[in-house]
Amino acid sequence: MESKLKLGIIYGGRSGEHEVSLMSARSVLSVIDHNKFDVVEIGITRQGQWLIGKDLWHKLKSEDYDSLQEAIFLPSPQKPGIYVREDDRMSLYSPLDVVFPVMHGTYSEDGTLQGLFELADVAYVGAGVLGSAACMDKGLFKDIMIANDLPTLPYRVFNRYMIEQDMETCLQMAETIGDYPLFTKPANLGSSVGISKCNNRSDLMEGLMFASQYDRRIVVEKGVEKAREIEVGVLGNEYPTASIPGEVIPKDIFYTYREKYISDTAELLIPANISDEMATRVQMLALKAYKAADCAGMGRVDFLIDPETDELFLNEINTIPGFTKISMYPKLWEASDIPYPQLIEKLIDLALERKAQRDLTEREFRS
Ligand SMILES: Nc1ncnc2c1ncn2[C@@H]1O[C@H](COP(=O)(O)OP(=O)(O)O)[C@@H](O)[C@H]1O
Numbered sequence: 001m002e003s004k005l006k007l008g009i010i011y012g013g014r015s016g017e018h019e020v021s022l023m024s025a026r027s028v029l030s031v032i033d034h035n036k037f038d039v040v041e042i043g044i045t046r047q048g049q050w051l052i053g054k055d056l057w058h059k060l061k062s063e064d065y066d067s068l069q070e071a072i073f074l075p076s077p078q079k080p081g082i083y084v085r086e087d088d089r090m091s092l093y094s095p096l097d098v099v100f101p102v103m104h105g106t107y108s109e110d111g112t113l114q115g116l117f118e119l120a121d122v123a124y125v126g127a128g129v130l131g132s133a134a135c136m137d138k139g140l141f142k143d144i145m146i147a148n149d150l151p152t153l154p155y156r157v158f159n160r161y162m163i164e165q166d167m168e169t170c171l172q173m174a175e176t177i178g179d180y181p182l183f184t185k186p187a188n189l190g191s192s193v194g195i196s197k198c199n200n201r202s203d204l205m206e207g208l209m210f211a212s213q214y215d216r217r218i219v220v221e222k223g224v225e226k227a228r229e230i231e232v233g234v235l236g237n238e239y240p241t242a243s244i245p246g247e248v249i250p251k252d253i254f255y256t257y258r259e260k261y262i263s264d265t266a267e268l269l270i271p272a273n274i275s276d277e278m279a280t281r282v283q284m285l286a287l288k289a290y291k292a293a294d295c296a297g298m299g300r301v302d303f304l305i306d307p308e309t310d311e312l313f314l315n316e317i318n319t320i321p322g323f324t325k326i327s328m329y330p331k332l333w334e335a336s337d338i339p340y341p342q343l344i345e346k347l348i349d350l351a352l353e354r355k356a357q358r359d360l361t362e363r364e365f366r367s
């Protein structure tokens, strides 16, 4: 009999999206087929500590860590797995064949965690170091879109020190992007944290200062009034496919943190209310962007449409999108005939496939 795969599911994390990760992980855990996988749950606290133990999810949720044990994950590739300390010695708690990081944002979705998995030579779900980092940084992502002739809104990237030292020049440079409204964003964040819609120069000054609290890199971007927000799921490695597009209809002035996680007033529409031609164009552009940014496994590709002109712009790719059963990414696939449990298994298969591809790479050169 074939032995079951050891599947690590990591959740929590040192990010503003810790809570969201817990919600996503609960959904993922509830559908894993235990005939196929031995699940090893690993929790990361808001402070970044890795933990294992009984009733882990609830303990993490209530921030009650006392009875949990420290999980040790080593970067050496000899025997990837989770280790624990026992009587001053390290012992193997469980090997790992594949890991699903069900975490969003910093230290999870930005290439840092992926780097650790690469060092340890373990298969993992989702984009690698490059794709994760490229999609996490809104400025670099837009640079990649431009380099590949993919449509994105005009923008400029500022550094925090420029904003601190010469606000006047930053304001002038930002105003060359186009007329107000302009959006100010921390380059490396999600969930709409630190984002402002600026209708005039004084808003812009506040927006720049606010965004620079959250990152050293700040993006200023041309705003679209009453932008329509279209999202499409992409799944696959070398030959990815796109789901049918969905639409988010926010009720706030834009799709804010409050609306994403608190007020629940935004409407999710699947399929999006767009023409067939537009849907095909969205899917085609989503796949191009996914490949250009070196994504793998999965990605939710988000677009903005200017309702005045019907122009389509790539906004961002989320390499670990929200994963609750009611989140957009799984819903899009459900509507495209891949039910939630099957989607998870497909992602694990893709992780193993990508690892097998990586293993073909020659690592040594000796003359
Ligand atoms: N250029 C823009 N024009 C109009 N609305 C925007 C623009 N950029 C962002 N938004 C609004 O702000 C929200 C969050 O911005 P986004 O770039 O998607 O960052 P996040 O990673 O935090 O989701 C979007 O969903 C949209 O509602």
Ligand SMILES: [Mg+2]
Pocket: 191, 302, 316
């Ligand atoms: Mg977004």
